[in-house]
Amino acid sequence: MTEEPPGGSPSEPSLAWLIVKGLLMVLAAFFSANVILVLHTPAGH
Amino acid sequence: MRRFRYCLDPVFLTAAALYLVNRWLLKPLESHAGFFHAYGNDLLCIPFCLPPCLWVYRRIRLRDHDRMPTCLELLTHLVVWSIYFEAVAPRLGGPFAWTVGDPWDAVAYAVGGAVAAAAWGTFRARRPVPAPAPAVSAAREAHS
Numbered sequence: 001m002t003e004e005p006p007g008g009s010p011s012e013p014s015l016a017w018l019i020v021k022g023l024l025m026v027l028a029a030f031f032s033a034n035v036i037l038v039l040h041t042p043a044g045h
Numbered sequence: 046m047r048r049f050r051y052c053l054d055p056v057f058l059t060a061a062a063l064y065l066v067n068r069w070l071l072k073p074l075e076s077h078a079g080f081f082h083a084y085g086n087d088l089l090c091i092p093f094c095l096p097p098c099l100w101v102y103r104r105i106r107l108r109d110h111d112r113m114p115t116c117l118e119l120l121t122h123l124v125v126w127s128i129y130f131e132a133v134a135p136r137l138g139g140p141f142a143w144t145v146g147d148p149w150d151a152v153a154y155a156v157g158g159a160v161a162a163a164a165w166g167t168f169r170a171r172r173p174v175p176a177p178a179p180a181v182s183a184a185r186e187a188h189s
Contacts, residue, residue: 018117025117028107029125032098036126037134037141 047166049113051100056164060092087153092161095122113165123158127151 013021051057067085075082095114102108108118127150135146162168 022117022121024107025121026125028098028102029122030129032094032101032122033126033129033134036094037130037144 047113048111049096049099049165051096051103054096056092056161057096060089060161064089064093083147084149084153087150088157090126090154091119091123091158092164094126095119095161098122114162114167116167119158119162119167123154127154130154 064086067081067089071081071085072079095118099108099114099118103111130144131146131148131151134141134144
């Protein structure tokens, strides 16, 4: 995701770019949640 | 602008130290119904788990900067993790059968996240990059 957001500079991202980034973050958070639960054993809880 | 140091970040290191204190000192001292037993780890969820995640995102180029965690990064993880840990995982069973849904855990995530965000300056307005001073610009033009 290093390319410039379409339709705007990095300092002023467009609404569409923010929505795409938000969805990517949601997806990443979902995958990381699974990793955290697998790594986090009940003994440590 | 301060550069985020991921797993060397002071907030992460403090959370890691507090996790060990909670795990080995506070929890053994109190019953299963005690505050630290129930919510100690949950308070540390965002400051402890978010920096390593952001480090991975940086490596896979999902994150394109080394600034402090942004509002978007913090809020999406807070919301997704709260829903997943407290509402979804307890219903999945299998490897997640040990999880128990508790709405107060989500409150603890939010409180821990708010403290971490305050330390990271997440909700502070980002200052625009200042334009070069006119004298400097004039000097550059004279040289070119």
